Amino acid sequence: MISTSGKLARLMLGLSLLSTVWAQRRRDPLNPVEADQLRDAAQEPAERLKLYIEFARTRLASLEQMRADPKVTNRPQQTHDRLQNFLDVYDELNDNIDTFVGRKADLRKPLKTVIDADTEFQAKLRALKSSLDASKDETKEYDFLLTSVVETVDSSLQDHRQLLSEQEEAAKHKKKEKP
């Protein structure tokens, strides 16, 4: 089934090659400089995760700055876009953690940094959410997204803690096994 439909699908993908220019115009949450930094750190879990944390932090800071600026127009749309940007970067951070776990990398040290960042993001997002509760009209445009972001960070924090404790346990056993 896959091999026959695969031919058709490959043709479809071939056609998509023709739309390279269109594809390049589509949204990527990272700018070219950030993408280059990640490429340089491709084999370094600690460095790569640190970069993602920094990129996510920058997105949240940009959201806070925008919201503090009284001159900003179209605040709901801008809040939505900045939240989405943060979430895209944060999803990629999680995806990279999964990849490094798959490669059996020792993530104990970088995970501590990630957990610290999770806690920081969680506090900022919760503060944002409670500050918005008063202005329900404005939040219509991004209420669902904000809830998704808060839920994602909450559940990821739990996952990261769990993963750290599993890795610490595994490291203890490894030590014991050594003569």
Next chain:
Amino acid sequence: MRFRTPITAILLATSLLAFAFKQETLQEMIARADAARLEDRPALYVEIAERQLKSADQLYTAGKLDDAQTALADVVTYSEKAHDTSIQSGKRLKNTEIDFRKMAAKLRDIKRNLNFDDQAPVQAAADRLENLRTDLLSHMFGKGK
């Protein structure tokens, strides 16, 4: 020493069987998804898409571009099926939307590790998933009904 040949043969047969089983499992999964109740299909199709996404990642890493693009095409095909069945059944809309979001993030990450000439199909797949996701959101909030 006497056992070496039979053991090698058994190991080889086991490996071949394991390989065949792995292949069959994907086919079985597709058959199971196609035959499942409408409300169960979104989760099964997402599982297939995620599995093929993992394969695509491994194939790109191994430099097998043609095979990777076939797997990538499966990601799009089964994501579309997940999208359609989710809307038809009205089930698992939010979970499917989250799954698409995560797969799109993975695709962007894969893309950035490829040569510029090989990036377009991956970006196109990520964009397609983003579009499916947006459409699901529209349905969740009543605009797509």
